[in-house]
Amino acid sequence: MTTSDPLTGNSVSGPFSGFGLGLRRTHYQDFLEGDVAVDFVEVISENYMVEGGNPLRILEQVRAKMPVIMHGVSMSIGSADGLDRDYLKKLKQLADRIDPLWVSDHLCWTRTSAHNSHDLLPLPYTHEALDLVCDNIDHAQNTLGRSMLFENPSSYMTFPEDEMTEWEFIAAMSMRTGCYLLLDVNNIYVSAHNHGFSAEAFLNGLPLDRVRQVHLAGHTDGEIKIDTHDQPVCDGVWDLYAKAMRKLGPVATMIERDDSIPPLPELLEELDMAAKIAERSRELEPA
Amino acid sequence: MIAAQTLTLAEKQQEFMAQVLDDERALPDGWTPRHAAGMDIYRNAYRARLVDAVRDTYERTAKWVGEDAYRQAAAHHVITHPPKSWTLDHAADGFPETLRELFTNNPEVAELGWLEWAMHQAFVAADAEPMDAAKFGEVAASFAEEDWASMRLTFLPGTEQLPITHDIGKLWRALGDEQAETPEFTLEQPLHCIVWREGFKPVFMQVEQHEGHALEMMRGGASYGEMCETLIEILGEERAVAEAGAILGRWLHNGLIASVEK
Numbered sequence: 001m002t003t004s005d006p007l008t009g010n011s012v013s014g015p016f017s018g019f020g021l022g023l024r025r026t027h028y029q030d031f032l033e034g035d036v037a038v039d040f041v042e043v044i045s046e047n048y049m050v051e052g053g054n055p056l057r058i059l060e061q062v063r064a065k066m067p068v069i070m071h072g073v074s075m076s077i078g079s080a081d082g083l084d085r086d087y088l089k090k091l092k093q094l095a096d097r098i099d100p101l102w103v104s105d106h107l108c109w110t111r112t113s114a115h116n117s118h119d120l121l122p123l124p125y126t127h128e129a130l131d132l133v134c135d136n137i138d139h140a141q142n143t144l145g146r147s148m149l150f151e152n153p154s155s156y157m158t159f160p161e162d163e164m165t166e167w168e169f170i171a172a173m174s175m176r177t178g179c180y181l182l183l184d185v186n187n188i189y190v191s192a193h194n195h196g197f198s199a200e201a202f203l204n205g206l207p208l209d210r211v212r213q214v215h216l217a218g219h220t221d222g223e224i225k226i227d228t229h230d231q232p233v234c235d236g237v238w239d240l241y242a243k244a245m246r247k248l249g250p251v252a253t254m255i256e257r258d259d260s261i262p263p264l265p266e267l268l269e270e271l272d273m274a275a276k277i278a279e280r281s282r283e284l285e286p287a
Numbered sequence: 288m289i290a291a292q293t294l295t296l297a298e299k300q301q302e303f304m305a306q307v308l309d310d311e312r313a314l315p316d317g318w319t320p321r322h323a324a325g326m327d328i329y330r331n332a333y334r335a336r337l338v339d340a341v342r343d344t345y346e347r348t349a350k351w352v353g354e355d356a357y358r359q360a361a362a363h364h365v366i367t368h369p370p371k372s373w374t375l376d377h378a379a380d381g382f383p384e385t386l387r388e389l390f391t392n393n394p395e396v397a398e399l400g401w402l403e404w405a406m407h408q409a410f411v412a413a414d415a416e417p418m419d420a421a422k423f424g425e426v427a428a429s430f431a432e433e434d435w436a437s438m439r440l441t442f443l444p445g446t447e448q449l450p451i452t453h454d455i456g457k458l459w460r461a462l463g464d465e466q467a468e469t470p471e472f473t474l475e476q477p478l479h480c481i482v483w484r485e486g487f488k489p490v491f492m493q494v495e496q497h498e499g500h501a502l503e504m505m506r507g508g509a510s511y512g513e514m515c516e517t518l519i520e521i522l523g524e525e526r527a528v529a530e531a532g533a534i535l536g537r538w539l540h541n542g543l544i545a546s547v548e549k
């Protein structure tokens with residue numbers, strides 16, 4: 001039987017691929033009125049996990065025009081306290097309503113049972129954390145009734161008790177749970193700088209056949225680089241993207257911009273740059 | 288402090304969260320200056336994100352008190368009310384109370400804050416069709432005399448109200464207009480401010496106190512008959528009869544009523 005699951009690639013054309021942007025409030029009108037030349041949009045799930053009103057209506061109108069990816073920031077897949085039932089229920093409601101290409105979140109934790117940091121906090125890469133994350137991913141995927149994508153985060157510290165590298169952790173996580181990967185090239189670049197590892201070792205250590213989406217973004221430079229999504233993609237990240245695209249199969253690429261958001265044409269130009277790099281990389285032999 | 292290796296992941300996360308919330312807290316054993324530098328980034332990001340999130344809801348209030356005073360108030364709120372919920376919107380809950388405590392000499396600040404909070408709630412409240420006068424007339428046509436007394440109403444999701452002592456409506460409009468001068472915002476008598484949603488747009492109106500009480504009662508499940516009795520106590524029999532009808536008409540006209548039950 002032929003299905004058309006964009007994750008497994010069980011379709012004539014294989015896994016979904018294309019170039020997209022985040023759907024942000026400042027560009028709502030552009031997406032509603034014009035034919036914006038993107039293959040998909042990605043939304044922050046939490047912004048639409050509401051009872052009703054205009055944001056949901058707009059999302060449904062955009063969804064009628066193009067595929068939508070739901071990208072979350074609050075699942076807290078690494079929480080030792082387990083997952084928030086209310087959160088999962090609302091996420092599933094939104095997924096059932098929007099029928100997204102897929103649902104993603106980050107490999108991190110954001111909350112304890114008492115508090116929510118609303119930030120992507122780092123996990124120690126230990127066997128204990130791996131077991132916990134895998135249990136939580138099983139729970140989330142079973143509840144949603146679909147496989148998810150998890151993204152490598154930017155982080156600003158590592159822990160003395162780490163027992164494996166981030167890429168070893170991600171590889172094991174994907175193998176054990178069947179989840180797919182969202183590869184954030186900027187986050188690799190930022191974390192490699194911050195923790196002194198090789199970005200290429202990171203790429204080489206991942207099961208790249210599990211990657212279904214790539215994030216590109218800008219960051220703030222400094223002794224510790226910070227993932228701020230408030231400026232254009234830098235040359236170093238473009239280079240790393242080119243290297244990644246030589247190794248990856250069909251994937252969706254998107255540019256994240258969440259602060260100092262420029263007019264849409266500027267972002268489309270940047271996205272065009274991504275498309276050109278991807279095309280050039282494909283013409284080269286796999287590295 | 289116990290070495291990190293002997294702590295469970297849950298304990299490590301509780302400690303990490305405590306570090307994020309409290310920048311005076313001593314660092315765990317084994318953490319180096321490099322860890323401290325990393326923690327500084329998480330602490331700053333946490334505070335900046337929440338102060339910005341609160342501003343998303345209280346834009347006019349921030350403008351009214353000025354950026355420095357706003358930042359201080361929001362930072363205070365974040366420290367005294369660290370968020371518990373997954374939705375960032377809830378970080379802004381309770382901020383009008385914080386404003387009431389901090390701006391004791393300017394009580395209009397908390398009222399303006401409440402208005403912005405209520406409009407934000409209404410913005411994403413569940414969708415519902417209001418009942419118009421014609422539809423109400425159809426339902427009421429089948430009412431027997433006693434059905435009027437026992438009639439109960441439900442209101443549109445997102446409907447909120449507050450007794451006010453300042454003309455926050457005037458303030459709200461002036462703060463949305465770059466050209467506008469500071470308006471006179473005292474009120475001769477206290478009013479009630481009612482917020483609801485018209486289509487996809489949150490709106491508000493300021494009504495006399497007795498209408499505010501009437502709405503409060505009926506939103507709380509009181510019957511129309513009970514509401515009328517209260518109006519009689521406040522206004523006297525003659526005025527109350529006329530006002531009860533006028534109020535009902537106004538709520539229907541403004542699209543506040545979702546359904547009616549006899």
Ligand SMILES: [Fe+2]
Pocket residue numbers: 151184215256
């Ligand atoms: Fe990302």
